[in-house]
Amino acid sequence: MAHLFKNLSNSIWHAFQALQADDINTVAKSKLKVLTANIGTLMDLYGVEKGLEHYRSTQSLTFDQYMYYLQKEVFSSITDATSLHTLKRLEEGIDEICWLVCKKNYLERSHPVFENQSVYQLFRIYCLLAESDPNATDSYLVTMHGDEVARIASHLATSLGLQWDAIDFSALSAAIKMFRFPTFLAVLESKYSGGNTLDTVALTEAIDDLYQIYVENVVKKGYLMKKGFLLPTLRYFWFVLRPGELAYYKDPHQKEPSGLILLNANCWADSLSNNGKLDRRFVLSTPEHRCIELVAEDHKGRLQWLAALQTAIQHSNEKIGYQRSLANQRRSLRQATKQEKEETKLELQHERQARIAAEIQARKLEALSKEEGAKVQQLEDVKQKLELLLQEEKQALRDEEIVRNLQARVLREEWEKREQLEKLQQEQQELLEMEKMKRLEFERMQQKNEQQLHDAELRLQQLEMEREHLDAELRVAREKVKRAEEAQFLLETQIVTHPLKGGERIRRTQSFIPTTKERPLSMENIDTRTMTLQKNI
Numbered sequence: 001m002a003h004l005f006k007n008l009s010n011s012i013w014h015a016f017q018a019l020q021a022d023d024i025n026t027v028a029k030s031k032l033k034v035l036t037a038n039i040g041t042l043m044d045l046y047g048v049e050k051g052l053e054h055y056r057s058t059q060s061l062t063f064d065q066y067m068y069y070l071q072k073e074v075f076s077s078i079t080d081a082t083s084l085h086t087l088k089r090l091e092e093g094i095d096e097i098c099w100l101v102c103k104k105n106y107l108e109r110s111h112p113v114f115e116n117q118s119v120y121q122l123f124r125i126y127c128l129l130a131e132s133d134p135n136a137t138d139s140y141l142v143t144m145h146g147d148e149v150a151r152i153a154s155h156l157a158t159s160l161g162l163q164w165d166a167i168d169f170s171a172l173s174a175a176i177k178m179f180r181f182p183t184f185l186a187v188l189e190s191k192y193s194g195g196n197t198l199d200t201v202a203l204t205e206a207i208d209d210l211y212q213i214y215v216e217n218v219v220k221k222g223y224l225m226k227k228g229f230l231l232p233t234l235r236y237f238w239f240v241l242r243p244g245e246l247a248y249y250k251d252p253h254q255k256e257p258s259g260l261i262l263l264n265a266n267c268w269a270d271s272l273s274n275n276g277k278l279d280r281r282f283v284l285s286t287p288e289h290r291c292i293e294l295v296a297e298d299h300k301g302r303l304q305w306l307a308a309l310q311t312a313i314q315h316s317n318e319k320i321g322y323q324r325s326l327a328n329q330r331r332s333l334r335q336a337t338k339q340e341k342e343e344t345k346l347e348l349q350h351e352r353q354a355r356i357a358a359e360i361q362a363r364k365l366e367a368l369s370k371e372e373g374a375k376v377q378q379l380e381d382v383k384q385k386l387e388l389l390l391q392e393e394k395q396a397l398r399d400e401e402i403v404r405n406l407q408a409r410v411l412r413e414e415w416e417k418r419e420q421l422e423k424l425q426q427e428q429q430e431l432l433e434m435e436k437m438k439r440l441e442f443e444r445m446q447q448k449n450e451q452q453l454h455d456a457e458l459r460l461q462q463l464e465m466e467r468e469h470l471d472a473e474l475r476v477a478r479e480k481v482k483r484a485e486e487a488q489f490l491l492e493t494q495i496v497t498h499p500l501k502g503g504e505r506i507r508r509t510q511s512f513i514p515t516t517k518e519r520p521l522s523m524e525n526i527d528t529r530t531m532t533l534q535k536n537i
Helices: 002-019 029-042 048-053 063-077 084-107 116-129 146-159 166-176 181-191 200-214 299-314 322-497 503-510 523-536
Strands: 026-028 060-062 220-227 234-242 245-249 259-262 268-274 277-285 291-295
Touching: 002 026, 002 029, 002 063, 002 084, 002 116, 026 029, 029 048, 029 060, 029 063, 029 084, 048 063, 060 063, 084 116, 084 181, 116 146, 116 181, 116 200, 116 322, 146 166, 146 181, 146 200, 146 322, 166 181, 220 299, 234 299, 245 299, 268 299, 277 299
Parallel strands: none
Antiparallel strands: 026 060, 220 234, 220 291, 234 245, 245 259, 268 277, 277 291
């Protein structure tokens, strides 16, 4: 199942691409149902398209999602016990269904050269040799490698009698880079079909020959003479060798084979000798213990047929297909070569980096050597300086001894001075204590004087208050005297202006004269009292 599903993925992808409405990489489920129903009918599975309605909640599917559905719901019915003939029939039928879906996009060309049937054969060859591009921006992209295109183009050009230019194709491949099927078809029609100078029959035969080799896995074909079983006579037949079988026809145009010889791992082929000399004959032995004697046209043909028979026997039980197996080997070899080139490139980069690092290290070592030489010279200079310094140090030690003796003497003198200073300090301490006592006594006296001063200030404040009181009384008395004098002045004025006429008025006037007891103080007495008060204050 896995091999069949993988073999058909490229053709199903082309059908999926043809069903896309826009460049959105999805196809509506309604379109995919038709394709799924046709594939299921071919595999005797009916109604498998109905599961698409319940598969995911979207109305469209991507290619990966659709392939997952086919793998789980459709191709899961294929088991390992399925015969090779059935697998081949299913692969051919599904390829034809996919071609019916997508052929409109490929048959409508501006300048067609190949017949429609030839284009279909090239489509199947392309799907067999193409591979998915892992570096594509799309989720899945089928392209053919330039080496595979070169193999097909060179075989086609050689079959048509044209000259194959490998350098020209290398330049073309480098310019195109990715060969999708329209590009592949356009290259074959424009450069390797003879430029409309060849007839259609020759092109059809050349492409049919390619189809037989790559799709039908024809290992070798040609005329051989076969020795009969009943009548030991040699007759010419057209032999077609495929992995697992050797069919022979009366002529190349016969549809059904005249005979079929099944091949497996128990078969073998070997040359026959005539009196110790090898000739054109060789024998094919089958498990039924039948020895089939065959005769080639020449010794070269005999060797080619023997090698082809060994190849067909070796690949007789493979389900993947002979040409597909070779394509996988070439693909693996390309990947290994690419990986080897990348590894070689990395190794070269590492070697280049190592060489650069070694050169840098050598320059560093050279610089270090120069630095070491400079350091040695510096050390020599330092040594000489140190010797001079040593001599100076010795002289300094002698001078230091002298200075030390002088310092000892000075130290003794300083010690004596220190003792004297300590005595002076003690005396000063005693004087300070006495001064402190005197200061305390002075502070007590000062506090006493301050208290007396405070009491005097209080007494002065009292006297000031008494003085202010007396001043107030004095002002009142002066006011009274002033009013009395004014009244007296007014009275005298009235008396002078209006003389008295009766004794009553005289008596009334005289009544205003105070007695001796009520007579007010004179101004002299008042001034005398004021001065006495100020003296008291």
